[in-house]
Amino acid sequence: MLGQWPSGVCLVTTVGPHGMHGMTASSFSSVSLDPPMVSVCLGNHLPSRALLGDAGKFAISFLGKDQAHIGRRFAGQDRSVTDRFAGLDWTITPNGCPVLSEAVAWLDCTVAHAYPGGDHTIFVGEVTGAALPRVTAPLLFHSRNWVQLADPLPQTVTARLHGDGDCFEFSADSPPSPEVVRAARQSGVTVVGYVPDAFDPDRAGEVLAAVDALTALGCDEIGLAESPVTPASPLQVRRVLQDAVVRARPAVLRVRLSGDNRLALVNALVAMKSGVSHFDVVASGSGSSGLPLDDLLHLSRQLEVAGPPDLVQIRE
Known part of the structure; x- marks a missing residue:
């Protein structure tokens, strides 16, 4: 009992x-x-x-x-x-x-x-x-x-077009100074640091160290980007996100997946189950290699996860 x-x-x-x-x-x-x-x-x-x-x-x-x-x-x-x-x-x-x-x-x-x-x-x-x-x-x-913990699906998901919005974006490979980050935040700009090739199994320790550094730098959001060359496996996405979600707090963790990966929607589902609700997307039919917005919308509907108004606005 x-x-x-x-x-x-x-x-x-x-x-x-x-x-x-x-x-x-x-x-x-x-x-x-x-x-x-x-x-x-x-x-x-x-x-x-x-x-x-x-x-x-x-x-x-x-x-x-x-x-x-x-x-x-x-x-x-x-x-x-x-x-x-x-x-x-x-x-x-x-x-x-x-x-x-x-x-x-x-x-x-x-x-x-x-x-x-x-x-x-x-x-x-x-x-x-x-x-x-x-x-x-x-x-x-x-x-x-x-x-292990079985994480529930998020109540809502949100998305942003690549490079869209009032954001100051940079790569973890070449971060700005803390003074630049503070100035950007004080001006009302969302500071987003991206970790490239975040789901490469050979870079797991390096990726988590980059998340720690971006958190310490004071980023509002931390993005984990899939390599456009090497497809990410759902297992590695899970392994990285389980630790990255905790390490990124209080920053928001977002994921940038490749739409060329045949497992893109599976990886998006794994990301949701790992505590991620923020995604980078591309406009459907744009020819870009990111995760198409329509695919994310379809997945969220099938999972009965609400999409906030900004998803609809992007689509329109």
Whole structure:
């Protein structure tokens, strides 16, 4: 029954007489903001319960969508692993506990309370340190399965013709100075930085770094442009957008797809499911290589996603 309640996944780690120790847990919860406190429930039969109680400290590492294999390892599901910590990058917290260097976030805790909870012990820890090593979607656990977020479709989509509107556009490869960006925004112009070849599998890290840089620069919008030469795959569009949407905030993320790609509408659907509602389009029949407006309108109608007035105005 309780397996129907979805939760995030974390590693609970501590130290003992024989070194580092850790386990996978989903029974984690925030308890207090002031002071910052969290709780984790450990089975009384587990070695972790005794080690954590004796150490009086523990750390929490939140797992990302691409770390299910680590969750399985620390849950004891990978029988081929004898040392759960081997082959992974670890950081030692000021409290002396190991945390996963590539975790979505980690917390360093000192045990403040330990309460009996049936066949478990409820440990409440006061958070003494924290960090956000990287930004990515979380790993979830539901009904004994490791899953990812299923993003809903947007309520509306909006579109803009390539180069249309009162915008200051530039490429992430040659960004303007922060002073120029501030001046443009103060004059009421929308600042849009585009990342070229954004869905090239060999440039994933470079693309996300460019999104971070454009966000720090203060762009109103960040555009991810498909290469006109190399078609983007739906899988790579999904991989990039899952992280880029989060990294771009508070800027609006928009996508510029190639209409020459036979999977253009599939990629547009994937983009919508990844949290994108802003698209660059070309006028239907214009001969340009971008995503035709009529195709986007057709897709939005089939998905029962509303198109705002600006879509109709562009078409007319």
